[in-house]
Amino acid sequence: MSFSFDEWFVVALARTIRDREVVFHGFGSPCAQVAMHVARHTHARDMLLVEGATYAVNPDPPFIPPTGNDLALQRGASYRMRFEEFFDAAVRGDVDRMFLSGGQIDMHGNTNVTAIGPLDRPKVKLGGGGGGCNLAATIGHLTLWTTRHRSGRSLVERCDFVTDMGHRTAAGSREELGFTGGGPEWLVTELGVFDYDVDGHARLRQVFPDVSLQDVEGATGFELRVAGDLRTVPLPSSAEIAALRAIDPLGVRRSEFSADELARTFTHGDGAGCAC
Amino acid sequence: MAFHLDADKRVDLERAAAIVTDGALVALGGGLSARLPMALVRELVRQGRSGLHVVGSAHGMDVDLLVAAGAIDVCEESYVGFEQDFGLAPAYRRAAETGTITIRESCCATILAQLRAAELGLPFMPVRGVKGSDIAGLHPEYGEVTCPFTGETLVAVPPLRPDVALIHAPLGDRHGNIHLDQPYVLDERFAAASRDVVVTVERIVSTEEVVGAGVTIPAHLVTTVAEAPYGAHPTSCYPDYAYDRPHIAQYVRAATAGGAELAGYLDQWVTGTPSEEAYRKAIGEERLAALRTWSASTEAWKELFA
Numbered sequence: 001m002s003f004s005f006d007e008w009f010v011v012a013l014a015r016t017i018r019d020r021e022v023v024f025h026g027f028g029s030p031c032a033q034v035a036m037h038v039a040r041h042t043h044a045r046d047m048l049l050v051e052g053a054t055y056a057v058n059p060d061p062p063f064i065p066p067t068g069n070d071l072a073l074q075r076g077a078s079y080r081m082r083f084e085e086f087f088d089a090a091v092r093g094d095v096d097r098m099f100l101s102g103g104q105i106d107m108h109g110n111t112n113v114t115a116i117g118p119l120d121r122p123k124v125k126l127g128g129g130g131g132g133c134n135l136a137a138t139i140g141h142l143t144l145w146t147t148r149h150r151s152g153r154s155l156v157e158r159c160d161f162v163t164d165m166g167h168r169t170a171a172g173s174r175e176e177l178g179f180t181g182g183g184p185e186w187l188v189t190e191l192g193v194f195d196y197d198v199d200g201h202a203r204l205r206q207v208f209p210d211v212s213l214q215d216v217e218g219a220t221g222f223e224l225r226v227a228g229d230l231r232t233v234p235l236p237s238s239a240e241i242a243a244l245r246a247i248d249p250l251g252v253r254r255s256e257f258s259a260d261e262l263a264r265t266f267t268h269g270d271g272a273g274c275a276c
Numbered sequence: 277m278a279f280h281l282d283a284d285k286r287v288d289l290e291r292a293a294a295i296v297t298d299g300a301l302v303a304l305g306g307g308l309s310a311r312l313p314m315a316l317v318r319e320l321v322r323q324g325r326s327g328l329h330v331v332g333s334a335h336g337m338d339v340d341l342l343v344a345a346g347a348i349d350v351c352e353e354s355y356v357g358f359e360q361d362f363g364l365a366p367a368y369r370r371a372a373e374t375g376t377i378t379i380r381e382s383c384c385a386t387i388l389a390q391l392r393a394a395e396l397g398l399p400f401m402p403v404r405g406v407k408g409s410d411i412a413g414l415h416p417e418y419g420e421v422t423c424p425f426t427g428e429t430l431v432a433v434p435p436l437r438p439d440v441a442l443i444h445a446p447l448g449d450r451h452g453n454i455h456l457d458q459p460y461v462l463d464e465r466f467a468a469a470s471r472d473v474v475v476t477v478e479r480i481v482s483t484e485e486v487v488g489a490g491v492t493i494p495a496h497l498v499t500t501v502a503e504a505p506y507g508a509h510p511t512s513c514y515p516d517y518a519y520d521r522p523h524i525a526q527y528v529r530a531a532t533a534g535g536a537e538l539a540g541y542l543d544q545w546v547t548g549t550p551s552e553e554a555y556r557k558a559i560g561e562e563r564l565a566a567l568r569t570w571s572a573s574t575e576a577w578k579e580l581f582a
Binding site (some may be wrong): 027028029030053054055062063065066067068069070071072074080082083084087090091114115119120121122123124125126127128129130131132133134135136137138161162163164165169171172174177178179180249250252255256 | 307308309310333334353354355356357359360361364365368369372373374375379381383384385386388403404405406407408409410411414428429430457458459460461462464465512514515518519521570574577578581582
């Protein structure tokens with residue numbers, strides 16, 4: 001079975017979800033959105049999936065539309081949370097995982113979705129953080145992702161603006177600030193997968209097979225820490241690929257990638273396991 | 277805030293928009309590509325409103341169009357953009373980068389806490405997050421409070437009392453009882469916390485029909501109601517119509533180009549259509565009818581997003 005990089009990337013995101021977790025994604029995040037549905041149809045069948053802008057609980061959308069606030073994303077849901085219900089649950093600590101991206105991400109998993117350059121005269125005004133600057137404090141775990149690692153401008157030494165706090169900022173650590181959530185647990189990029197070490201610093205755990213350590217080093221703006229047992233990212237199973245294609249027939253996930261990344265294709269060799 | 281007890285609150289769109297004065301603190305209802313109060317936004321531009329301070333959660337074309345028309349001074353939304361579909365909001369981005377609007381970006385959960393403080397008549401509400409984020413630096417009005425029970429220090433945020441909330445809904449009656457389909461986003465909270473609540477509806481119907489569908493915002497919170505069919509276009513207003521993706525793409529192209537192209541868009545679709553009736557006519561009956569075909573089949577629905 002052949003598959004394209006965007007499909008593998010989404011599966012890598014999906015695998016950061018554990019079964020029986022309550023999981024949420026922000027808007028403008030098709031990869032995370034598709035990943036949540038893939039997880040729910042494969043290894044995390046008892047997760048509670050909360051849609052990012054409709055707050056629908058465990059919907060079965062006929063397709064993922066290009067906007068996060070569409071009725072398609074409520075289809076099949078027996079219940080839609082109200083805005084307040086979701087945010088109350090998240091700030092009191094009853095949501096286990098959120099997916100979060102950033103135009104800039106630093107070594108401690110702080111993210112910037114507000115502006116590149118000084119905010120009074122930004123070079124680029126980004127969209128903004130939505131609910132992130134409160135949710136990042138109290139949600140159990142964060143899965144961060146970016147599809148622009150290779151640009152060299154995404155994983156940076158220091159964010160121009162911290163919209164959502166990771167493990168530590170100039171203001172202190174999460175513990176010092178009284179934050180109840182665990183902060184970033186994973187960072188998935190188009191080059192590899194990072195976790196966070198005891199210092200709350202990103203650490204490369206897995207690379208994609210067509211990526212070298214030098215590629216990662218050259219694209220990373222902060223000190224690259226590498227796990228002792230670095231390995232390649234496990235292949236997606238055919239069940240995961242099938243679930244993904246069924247949930248995203250319009251291919252909205254592809255909008256997050258450059259043409260070069262979309263051109264990366266792979267084939268299952270012998271021994272491709274099933275992760276279900 | 278104070279209840280509105282007039283028996284008949286029906287007005288035309290011009291009078292509804294006139295409740296928004298220059299410099300007002302305006303809460304925008306709906307979110308992203310759904311139920312944005314676009315007819316009111318267009319009418320505010322036609323009336324030449326300026327100096328607005330807008331606040332809300334995650335928004336798109338409503339804010340961008342108001343910025344493009346020079347109506348906004350201060351923007352306190354949590355997000356303004358066209359998601360991954362069309363990306364950054366062009367006029368908003370340009371205005372922020374050239375310093376012609378003040379960015380006071382906020383957070384959905386903070387705005388919710390501030391609206392609740394207003395609803396409860398309390399001087400502040402504590403929030404657990406915000407610390408560690410540079411968002412706090414954009415809000416000198418935030419403070420700190422020490423919990424008298426646990427000794428924890430939390431960020432304290434003041435009440436948010438918009439001068440006027442602008443909301444678009446599928447149904448309403450003459451008294452101002454309003455039915456919304458989910459997600460309500462912050463519309464209920466805006467309705468309870470704002471001094472005036474201006475609602476446009478697809479159809480003004482009998483009270484029985486609104487009650488049958490379910491009253492989401494009660495009449496006593498509503499200042500005025502105006503009938504504005506397709507009043508959310510080009511965003512969606514389910515169950516009536518899906519969003520008009522090609523039209524939004526057309527706007528984003530014009531706004532990205534700026535200059536004459538953006539002026540051309542505004543002239544063709546906003547100032548050059550002196551009323552919403554003219555706007556609907558310019559969009560075309562056929563196109564508007566096509567946006568209602570989403571319910572025919574999954575294939576028809578998908579087709580609208582292709």
